[in-house]
Amino acid sequence: MPWSIPHIPYPPSKAGFWSPVTSTLNWCEEDYYATVYAAEIVNTLTNLLFMWLGIKGIISCRRNQHAQVFQVALVGYLVVGTGSFLFHSTLKYPMQLVDELSMIYTTCLMAYASFSYTRPLGVRLVLAVSLTFLSVFITLYYHYLQDPVFHQNAYAILTTVVVLRSMHTMEVALRPRWRKSREEDRLHRQKQGLPVPSKERQHYENVRDMKTLKTMWFMVVYGLTMFLGGFAIWNLDNLYCSNIRRWRRQVGLPWGIFLEGHGWWHIMTGIGAYLYIVWGIWLRHCLNGHQDDYHLRWAHFWQIPEVIRTTPETETSVSRDKKST
Template structure:
């Protein structure tokens, strides 16, 4: 290690930790049991505490601000993802690996159903629910049969991409004034009454409001995706250059070598990116329900955590799926 950098040498890795032997199908780049015999991968374990913190923050926000119940359930799933990953990296046991990886699939399936069923006429929500549940069961059984992490990663990526791109489309078509007005003009009946000056002013106010909302939504999307994909990139570098990174960690010693734990960065960055997406989904749902004047995004700076809160004086809700207009 560099002589000018105060550090301690890495203890040797061990294979006789408390949870030995390893039964998971994946063993990450962090060396096993070097810090404590009670945690196989200490950095990969502790970085999951961010999930726990953000999950409870999100659930509290949903409970106090009257967000739809599906998002409270999503944050419960988010908590299970973090807790499962904590248990997996602590033990490196196959059952804990399944809790970690499959909870990612199930939580994304919740968002998948919430995104595609909103404001759909019966029986479509039920059909979508059955389809989503069947898809989750299929992924579970087939993954357990294959025991190939690549299948899980691809399934998760496809589900996530479907949810994100569908949400982007819904946001643009239903909220951006240009596309919303274009659709409304297309379906407008002949002989509709001419708007008064006051109605025109109110329409202009709503257009400006919605234009600002879409702009802020794209910012939160951009930040969330950048952080999420950045974590994915670091994780891949961790996999590709593991031997080099391990050598560098030993060269710089502890605690500095912790900064070279790529999978730990994946936890921090994807956890934060996923939280940004859920917050965006909450705000988008309120806007689709016609409640732009009742809710706002509170995000003081890029260094802070965003949240959606009810404006002062706005009517409370019980988390049910109220709606002001049909989603396109």
């Protein structure tokens, strides 16, 4: 049955302002069909989400005084979106490197944030030098190979290590039955004659942390679902590109935009990566014992979460009553 919904036929591809293509990758979206100034218009514009969330996150970090490392990571997130915007606009090799390598550098920053917490200065310096060396090695070796599979595998391994490490830290720090260090600290404080939290205060903290843990796990599952879902759509886009291009031309514009798999990858990974950074910010405040000073503002899952300072007006009466130890 022919497609009957009103549509605009796809214009033919043509030579563009940035021609010729010099990148080692060229995605399933046809080149320069919409404008001569953007090689892949949908893949270009979907990066505006990265750029908007990056700016929003940086402003939030500065306003709420989050750890400096997360501000730097959000700058890296913004660079990823900007680099991808330029890459898909031009399909030039230098812009491809900006897009892909900034993903590696931002993940290394998050690795430093995850593994350096509470470590002595010497360990932090060794970790910083090691991650810098790793970033340089990946940069040089990728430029030598010019094989996108190497970059994709390196990024996947780094991301998996960082996420698993953060999950472990979250569980050990927040789940009451794993917090042996807190019980040891309680006994130590008793022996030293220092103030010890009351049983009521300890119960409040346990209930609070379990509630926090539940929300954090929802963030993890939601973020991973978005990330892996985007990856699956992107792979389908690569595997069935010829069929998808034919379907797009059959349904025409604007309906064909919804069949741009790499654009969906940008949207879904942009949300997933941003959720991970917000999760990391909230986890760091919990590790610092500031659960009562900061809270997550996230009324609905389709909204953008933000970790903000808790003002006296937003504190619950229970929280105020349990502050004393």
